Amino acid sequence: MNKPLKQHLIDPEICIRCYTCEMTCPVQAIEHDDNNVVVDASKCNFCMDCIPVCPTGSIDEWRVVNEPYSVEEQYEWMELPEQQEIEAGETGDADTEALDDAMAALLAEAHAGAGGKARAPASASKPTINMYNLGKPAEAKVQGNYRLTDADSDSDVRHIILDFGSLPFPVLEGQSIGIIPPGEGPDGKPHLPRLYSVSSPRDGERPGYKNVSLTVKREENGICSNYVCDLAKGDTVKVTGPFGATFLLPSDPNAHLLMICTGTGSAPFRGFTMRRQRETPSVSDSLTLVFGARRPAELPYFGPLKKVPERFMQKLFAFSREADAPKKYVQDRLRDESEKVAKLLSDPHGHIYICGLKAMEKGVEEALSDIARGAGLVWTEVRDAMREDGRYHVETY
Secondary structure, three states: OOOOEEEEEOOOOOOOOOOHHHHHOOOOOEEEOOOOEEEOOOOOOOOOOOOOOOOOOOOOEEEEEOOOOOHHHHHOOOOOOOOOOOOOOOOOOHHHHHHHHHHHHHHHHHOOOOOOOOOOOOOOOOOOOOOEOOOOOEEEEEEEEEEOOOOOOOOOEEEEEEEOOOOOOOOOOOOEEEEEOOOEOOOOOEOOOEEEEEOOOOOOOOOOOOEEEEEEEOOOOOHHHHHHHOOOOOOEEEEEEEEOOOOOOOOOOOOEEEEEEEHHHHHHHHHHHHHHHHHOOOOOOOEEEEEEEOOHHHOOOHHHHHHOOOOOEEEEEEEOOOOOOOOOOHHHHHHHOHHHHHHHHOOOOEEEEEEEOOOHHHHHHHHHHHHHHHOOOOHHHHHHHHHHOOOEEEEEO
């Protein structure tokens, strides 16, 4: 009988098909087909380079197996299989224990500052995932393309509205969709989809209409972002998804959400806010938004946000390049509200969501750690308990 081994796998339910892990893997052990992203056990050397780049934690899955799952088997999965039964005594050998210890050390290092393994809020609606894939994408028509930032701003951020017509495309707040740009890369292969967070609520940008909005920033050399930002009304685009099964809005009306973001990381929080406004408009003090940008002119949805009543959502803006004002970052605004944040950390209905540039993670973690310490709490213990309970969510890129 073969000696049991530990196999690295990817959770197909949580994976958002951003392909970042595949592009990062130094030994080409990660590959994809139209449906799934998988790990080839014959190539994987447990280097862990793919762990910290994953925005969802779907990459952090392991199974002890007698025979490794083939890539062909993994391509067919809709969810991960349960742990196989391993005969008593088979996993206790020194080699396996040494591997476990080495992997634990590598994972601890890889997860430093990363989002870790995510879980959906217990009360969240069940999401539909991977309904449309690379081989069979959905087709949507552009209903509108509106610039959100000032025309003279260096940052060109767009609000894109896509109409799916009679095509079913069920999507929840916090999920993402993929846009497939036309053309091929230098390798002669078609471009992979670029993932964008949905910025509209589940019943549409306009209630009752089958449309979905995105918040897209033009990147100087971004193949897909330039394609999307240049779309005109009436154009058609190929769409994959929806993706994401954890960064979801709780249906609990008592849930208090602390939403921390920079730039286009505000997209899912716009969907969260609009859903709450439509579903529970009378609820007060249940949302807190901490939003960072260089200056007000570069902050998406700044005008509409100011119209949201403060009793419904407290808004804390952090501008790092505003004229004649000290630099403020999201972590500074968290410290300004340390008493309120500390209260949320001890609240069983408190949820924390972090979305935006990966560079913000370290500062936010340090601020939350300081706030927890001031309240007599250990942040890592609080964070891990909240994550396990589906109340701590990080999606950074």
